[in-house]
Amino acid sequence: MSTQEYAVLGTRPVRHDGADKVTGRAIYGADIHLAGLLQGAILRSPHAHARIVRIDTRRAEALPGVKAVVTAADLAVSQDRIVDLGEGDTPLSYLRGNVLASGKVLYKGHAVAAVAAASLHVAEEAASLIDVEYEPLPCVLTTLDAMREDAPILHDGLRTTEFGEKTGRVSNVAEHFRHELGDVSAGFAEADVVVEHEFRTATVHQGYIEPHTATVLWNNDGRILVWCSTQGAFVVRDVTACILDVPVSRVKVTPLEIGGGFGGKIPVYLEPVAALLSKKSGRPVKITMTRRDVFEGTGPTPGSVIRVKMGARKDGRIVAAQAWMAYEAGAYPGAMVGPGAMCVFAAYDIANVVVDGFDVVVNKPSTAAYRAPGATNAAFATESVVDELAEKLGLDPLEFRLKNAAREGTRRADGPKYPRIGCVEVIEAMKNHPHYSAPLEGPNRGRGVAIGFWFNAGLPSSCTLSVNADGSVNLVEGSTDIGGTRTSVAMQAAEVLGIGAEDVRPEVADTDSVGFTAVTGGSRVTFATGWAAYEAAQDVVRQMKERAAKLWETDAASVTLDHGVFRSGDRSMTFRDLAARLGETGGPVTGRGAVNPRSAGGSFSGCIADVQVDPETGKVDVLRFTAVQDAGKAIHPAYVEGQMQGGSAQGIGWALNEEYHMSPDGAMQNASLLDYRMPTALDLPMIDTVIVEVPNPIHPFGVRGVGEANIVPPPATLANAIYHATGVRLRSLPMNPPAVAEAIWSKEG
Amino acid sequence: MKWFDYSAPESVSGAISALAAHPRARILAGGTDLLVQMRAGRKETDFIVDVKRIPELNEIRYDSDGLTVGASAPCYRLYAHADVAARYPSLARLAALIGGTQIQGRASIGGNLCNAAPSADAVPLLIALGARCRIAGQAGEREVVVEEFCTAPGVNVLGPGEFLVSLLIPPPAPGSGAHYERFIPRNEMDIAVAGAGASVVLEDGHFRSARIALASVAPTPLFVREAGDALAGKPVNEESINEAANLARDAARPISDMRAPAEYRRRLCAVLTRRALTRAIEEARGNR
Structure with missing residues (x-):
């Protein structure tokens, strides 16, 4: 059991974002309003499985107030490749296909087209005016049905991988793998009691209360600015850049406060679509899902x-x-x-x-x-x-x-x-x-x-600290906060620096303002981003010791830090007092930490x-x-x-x-x-x-x-x-x- | 949702004219059904007539004829009303059962009836209590008993330009009691999988009369006259209660849907009818 004594860790300070959250001032994704903002609406498939024969957007485009209509035809056509999302690799064609269906729709609720208009009501009406001709196909809804030899096939190009080897077999089974340890037959032969049963679990949704929302401006200089609710600003940046076929540096993602994710706000649904609508209309575009959209169009967890x-x-x-x-x-x-x-x-x-x-x-x-x-x-x-x-x-x-x-x-x-x-x-x-x-x-x-x-999960995290003259520290990190992690990360920096949790001001930054940080997922933020904050704080301590040594005209190696007090011989100075003297000892102190733990x-x-x-x-x-x-x-x-x-x-x-x-x-x-x-x-x-x-x-x-x-x-x-x-x-x-x-x-x- | 116009007449005659002028108009009371349905695209209209400002639709009054409940009187006023709490405790419990606190500030039992959902919580109890509907329209006023008001899911007897003014519930007889029992999988914020409303009048350890109605097991709220009639003259005991409960179960014509399978609903009808009758009997005994 944990026995080490800590000053900050294990205490229960007031959360840094608490006042804004309880007074309703916190800015969530849907709170973003930009001059000239258009509202977007998405047309979704009424069929669970169908071939798209033709999409005619003319009636929608003719509706007064409509500024842009997009379909999969507006997406960049680039070579398929594997995209690393941090928590798993995905072929680009799947990511792109899920954002706007091309060729076939694969589930009821699959996005087919999108509209931007001056008001949401106009956008919704325009979406209903898009004429899509479907050729319905038989659908398959359960694993056991989908595994049958005569099952309708979702992806003609999907060949089963078996035990790590590509087979030539086209089926709905993407992969069959096996883990083995010891000799299971010998094990069962040794058993006095054996119990065996089949279990089933239903498809369920994460059920976050805040629906997905994204606002995108495709700026005149070619930069794509995104404001959204996500578990990973860098994932949104990288996936959006991939789907739009632009370099990642062209996309800047600002994550807003998030009303729940639980894993469901890792995938990207709206951002590339809003980006296309913004490019076409020349105006910023916001798309916010309804609850039905969330259930029908975003990832539940498997049955x-x-x-x-x-x-x-x-x-x-x-x-x-x-x-x-x-x-x-x-x-x-x-x-x-x-x-x-x-x-x-x-x-x-x-x-x-x-x-x-x-x-x-x-x-x-x-x-x-x-x-x-x-x-x-x-x-x-x-x-x-x-x-x-x-x-x-x-x-x-x-x-x-x-x-x-x-x-x-x-x-x-x-x-x-x-x-x-x-x-x-x-x-x-x-x-x-x-x-x-x-x-x-x-x-x-x-x-x-x-x-x-x-x-x-481990995965990369970045953190920077800057010391203020009043002895407080600003902490900048890239992990969107879905569970109070801003505070648990700040507390780890405070523990190292010997200052209070309230003396560290944590900020979740946009993708231009902080080093790469993987998703808020795998329970990794307090572990990995906290570790990055620990490293950044060690960096600050090292520099602060040098400043103390300079003031005291001594060797930095002789300076210690204990509970926020620097000491060397009989001289001492608090973190706060030393922070006030950075200007005269060489200028600002900033610390940085970047980690990439392989396991967790x-x-x-x-x-x-x-x-x-x-x-x-x-x-x-x-x-x-x-x-x-x-x-x-x-x-x-x-x-x-x-x-x-x-x-x-x-x-x-x-x-x-x-x-x-x-x-x-x-x-x-x-x-x-x-x-x-x-x-x-x-x-x-x-x-x-x-x-x-x-x-x-x-x-x-x-x-x-x-x-x-x-x-x-x-x-x-x-x-x-x-x-x-x-x-x-x-x-x-x-x-x-x-x-x-x-x-x-x-x-x- | 498309644009629509809105008016809020302050008299019954004003509402009649507004409805006559706008054949596609929809009537807004609390809006807890209508606005949700419009936003979900299930109902469309170009004109809304808000009836909340009409005095007759807002009154709650008890006199020798019984209790008058205006069609748009919100639930919170019903359960907070002294006469309702004292003379119709089952109705006060019902008003507190529908929706959460915010919904009860707007939703009315008149609106619950007009929405004509098979699952409407208010309707089985209104049927059990023998309520009548006062309806106004261009051709004048008419009265319909509650069990005949709903005709299909989402459909009621109101003709073009007609609207519900109020509900009239007869004065409680001596030795009477009533109760609505519903089953929902969660403890709140849910639609009845099945529900049973029952009223009884007791005399010397026997049922003088009883009325039983069910929710969510037919295209409309279902009045099971034979289940109540079977109790008349019988002693108040488990056997007679079970007999009525089984008659109610046999009358149910449920469907299987996302909320529950049909057979489960059928069985629930017996359970809920028994529980509703038991509670109504307790109330009746307390009343004597």
């Missing part, structure tokens, strides 16, 4: 079919595990099955493992990351099977997990060997929590547990939940919920708790009600927040949190990212709790009232 088989000996040791995982990618390859396969057995030390993963395209929106993408689906399957194994062996579910928990030195089937991790400590904290031993009385009530893992050190989490099930309606009420997570070192504990509660709330929604309800012809039936049914405050109990701190050996302060692992266990936790309340195991998400009621009726016969 999945997962078969898990696990075997254990009577002594409680898991000896073999096998998973078959097929995830729906949506319209373009890139289902989060890779990370899902890395995480499916990641919490356990198992000698014999086989994992097969399938990345399958279907006629739904192209999927995007969602908080530990792929891992929640996988843990729903694994943790349900683990629960059943424990029951069959007559073991306490946490004791059973503890006996098999991954530790330092455990090898995962996909290759890596764990450094120091906190899996055991998380399970022990669950066991020791009063919730686990509290009596649970009354009919139809049950308690469940589950654990989960997310590996987190994963985070484990666990949940305990009590539920009550109404056997007549199937409704599940969550009575009590406790979340435990390893934060390595909790920089700002209130933000860590907030992440744990947020991940739990989203996991509960995913478990109980959320889903894309599709008609057979591929239309989402519930594309509104009324019918999509995310949990409201009234559907959630107080979510209790326990922060475990097993320092991350590779980070200067031991930080582990905490944004994601917390969403992994909740669906399995609730499935296990529902089983203990009702005696029925649900193996399909969501476990909504009809599903629970039908399971109870079938049991009763």
Whole structure:
């Protein structure tokens, strides 16, 4: 556990952006207003799968007030190539095709054309006047259907990659990969108990409250200025430049405050389209999605079919595990099955493992990351099977997990060997929590547990600091702040400098004003950008020591910094006093830090939940919920708790009600927040949190990212709790009232 | 959404003329359905007649004829009204059930009825309470019982130029009680998967009469006369309650949609009718 004493880290200062957020002054993407601004509207496909025969924009162009109309024909035609988005590589043709459909539409809601006009109402009316002739094609909506030999094919050029090798086979399976460890047949032969089941999870959306929005000015000098809501200003810059076929230096992206992302605001949808409209009209153009656009036109996270088989000996040791995982990618390859396969057995030390993963395209929106993408689906399957194994062996579910928990030195089937991790400590904290031993009385009530893992990301981050004469420090970073990271990054600089968190003023800068910084994703900002701030602060300290040495006419090596006081021999000076004397000692001091960690050190989490099930309606009420997570070192504990509660709330929604309800012809039936049914405050109990701190050996302060692992266990936790309340195991998400009621009726016969 | 004109007449006759002059006009009360539907492109109009300034459409009054509720009186005024709270507690609970606090500041039960959604929460209870609709139009006024007001999803009996002025609910009989019970997957902010409204009049441990109506299980809110009639003269016990609940279930004609499968809805009808009756009986016993 973390034992080091810190002055700033581990405290709970007021967040730097707090006043603006609570008073409504914070500037979000849609708040941008430029002189001459036009409003854009996008025409979207009414078909899930169709060939575009012809697009006629003349009627739209003739409508008074319309300034520009664009289609895929306006996009630059350049050679296809692979674009590195930081969290994964994507062919340019897929990125371009998703922004404006060319040749075919691949899902209902696929953008086909766009209009800019003086008002939104005119733009919307003009969009409805664009005549598109479609030749509808049969659609395919689920992984299992899409994998059939006779399935309609989405991409004629898509050939299956199998075990890393290109096959010549055209299919909807973009990739089939396998991870293997030990000898799984020998493992199962050794097992006394084997449990095997198939699990399904529905397509769900991240559900951020702020819809996507982008404002773009294609300036007269050829520069393209973008203001938007994004998880990665540099991703927007690079993808927009690629799609428009201009050098990245031509694009400047200013990220505004962001009203939620959860992985869904990494992809680029609107910026290149608004740029084309601006180029054509000569005016700045803003496009803001409606909620329907968000559901139908942006990436949900994949639905999945997962078969898990696990075997254990009577002594409680898991000896073999096998998973078959097929995830729906949506319209373009890139289902989060890779990370899902890395995480499916990641919490356990198992000698014999086989994992097969399938990345399958279907006629739904192209999927995007969602908080530990792929891992929640996988843990729903694994943790349900683990629960059943424990029951069959007559073991306490946490004791059973503890006996098999991954530790330092455990090898995962996909290759890596764990450094120091906190899996055991998380399970022990669950066991020791009063919730686990509290009596649970009354009919139809049950308690469940589950654990989960997310590996987190490293990736490049940049940070600069400048020292002000009043002893404060300005911090400039490139990580858009979706979880309070401005403050957790500033706190790490403050700790090094020996000043207060409030003495550091953090600013998230545009892409011209800060060094390259990868997306806010993979729970990486407090870890990697925090590390860059640590390096920048060390740079400042080194220079400040030289200034002190100059004043004291001594050797800089003799100067120390302790709690904000520079000392050499019997002389001392505070950081603040020295900051006031920079002018006379050589001028301004600026520090810089740039890091590119290759790994991040994963985070484990666990949940305990009590539920009550109404056997007549199937409704599940969550009575009590406790979340435990390893934060390595909790920089700002209130933000860590907030992440744990947020991940739990989203996991509960995913478990109980959320889903894309599709008609057979591929239309989402519930594309509104009324019918999509995310949990409201009234559907959630107080979510209790326990922060475990097993320092991350590779980070200067031991930080582990905490944004994601917390969403992994909740669906399995609730499935296990529902089983203990009702005696029925649900193996399909969501476990909504009809599903629970039908399971109870079938049991009763 | 396209442009539209707007007028806010201050009398019933003013509204009649405005509607006569604009055949495509839509009537705006609280707007919690209409504005959402217009923004979503589901309804179009070139003229809006806002009826909130007409005194008759805003009144809530109790006298010997019963309770008059103006068609645009917002829910918050209904549950805050002393006579409603004292004499029609089931109606006060209903007004507090529809939407959240902000919605209740605008939405009216008259608007809920005119919107004619099969899932309208207000309608089963209004049917159970025996409410009548006062309708105005160029040809004069007429009255329609609530169970005959909705004719198809989103369609009601209002003819061209007609509008709902108020609802009239008879005075509560001695020994009476009522309740609306709905099922939603979330605890708030949701559309009824199914709902049941029930009213009972009890006498000497027996049902003198009862009325039962359902939401979300037919193209319109569904009055199940036979379920209530079956209770008349029966002793107040589990057996008779279950019999009525099963009759309600058998009358339901639900569809499967994104909100729930048909069979689940059918089964819910029995559960909800039983729960509504049980609560109505408790209220009736407290009333005696």
